[in-house]
Amino acid sequence: IGLSTTIAGVKFPGCFMNAAGALCVTRDELLALGRSKAGAIVTKSMTMEPRHGNPEPRYYGFPGGSINSMGLPNLGYRAYADLIPELKRCGKPVIASVAGLCEDDFPTIAEAINAAQPDLIEVNLSCPNIPGKPQIGYDAEASERLLKRVRRVITVPMGVKLPPYFDPAHHDAMGKVIGRCDVDFLNLINSVGNGLVVDPEREAVVIKPKGGFGGLGGTLIKPVALANVRAFYKIFQGRIPIIGTGGIVDGVDAFEHFLCGASAVQIGTVLVEEGLEVFGRLETELAALLEKKGYRAIEDCRGKLKEL
Numbered sequence: 576i577g578l579s580t581t582i583a584g585v586k587f588p589g590c591f592m593n594a595a596g597a598l599c600v601t602r603d604e605l606l607a608l609g610r611s612k613a614g615a616i617v618t619k620s621m622t623m624e625p626r627h628g629n630p631e632p633r634y635y636g637f638p639g640g641s642i643n644s645m646g647l648p649n650l651g652y653r654a655y656a657d658l659i660p661e662l663k664r665c666g667k668p669v670i671a672s673v674a675g676l677c678e679d680d681f682p683t684i685a686e687a688i689n690a691a692q693p694d695l696i697e698v699n700l701s702c703p704n705i706p707g708k709p710q711i712g713y714d715a716e717a718s719e720r721l722l723k724r725v726r727r728v729i730t731v732p733m734g735v736k737l738p739p740y741f742d743p744a745h746h747d748a749m750g751k752v753i754g755r756c757d758v759d760f761l762n763l764i765n766s767v768g769n770g771l772v773v774d775p776e777r778e779a780v781v782i783k784p785k786g787g788f789g790g791l792g793g794t795l796i797k798p799v800a801l802a803n804v805r806a807f808y809k810i811f812q813g814r815i816p817i818i819g820t821g822g823i824v825d826g827v828d829a830f831e832h833f834l835c836g837a838s839a840v841q842i843g844t845v846l847v848e849e850g851l852e853v854f855g856r857l858e859t860e861l862a863a864l865l866e867k868k869g870y871r872a873i874e875d876c877r878g879k880l881k882e883l
């Protein structure tokens with residue numbers, strides 16, 4: 576069984592990759608992803624200037640998932656622009672994740688990183704952890720304004736990393752925005768923003784920033800991730816490829832994302848918790864599952880979720 580896939584004309588040797596943020600901030604981390612079985616290298620979302628990020632502890636893993644308020648720690652877009660040629664020599668697609676602290680940052684960073692010619696650019700509209708900054712992805716007008724400005728300066732395939740939506744009216748509203756901005760792929764979803772995990776022993780929160788509030792990931796968000804993959808797959812009738820992110824800890828979870836309409840999947844919590852070897856485990860599990868079910872490739876099951 577081949578687990579290769581194609582997104583917006585770019586061939587991925589494997590369908591599993593890291594989610595932006597997971598083990599992908601430094602040059603060493605990115606090159607380690609390049610040597611691993613990951614099907615791509617995805618950079619940490621980048622900003623104008625290098626950032627240390629929020630005070631620690633800022634990530635906490637627990638049975639069922641994780642909570643984080645990293646605060647966008649990254650090397651700054653110039654460092655990633657310099658790294659991209661070396662990363663591209665690893666023989667797998669390089670996805671540059673673009674963020675910013677304000678709307679004007681995005682086109683500046685996008686234009687500069689586009690010049691380094693990553694294989695794809697992912698515009699992150701869903702960082703939930705910049706104190707005082709609401710997620711752009713929850714503001715349809717701001718999202719449209721920003722995506723149109725960024726689209727004009729990006730010549731490689733441009734994707735959008737969206738937050739989870741919890742109402743079909745929001746799926747429809749964002750579907751209209753995406754349809755007007757010439758988007759080449761979607762990445763659904765980012766963490767479920769501003770959850771709160773409590774340690775009953777210490778009677779305390781588990782991360783330091785924002786009074787303990789942070790983005791949720793892992794198994795517990797899988798139903799939310801699957802709903803968003805399915806909703807946008809149906810809105811676009813499979814015409815815009817989707818990377819499914821959220822709650823994938825084994826091959827079956829990945830299969831569920833493909834059934835809902837994903838063309839590739841990303842992992843965050845399980846990668847941080849298990850390390851780079853997880854890519855081999857997930858590929859083995861997914862290949863065995865597809866084999867058992869009689870599917871020859873991912874595209875044979877994509878979007879085939881049955882309704883009752």
Ligand SMILES: O=C(O)c1[nH]c(=O)[nH]c(=O)c1I
Nearest residue numbers: 644645646647702704766790
């Ligand atoms: O806190 C972060 O750095 C962060 N954390 C997340 O869970 N999602 C994001 O997009 C980001 I930019």
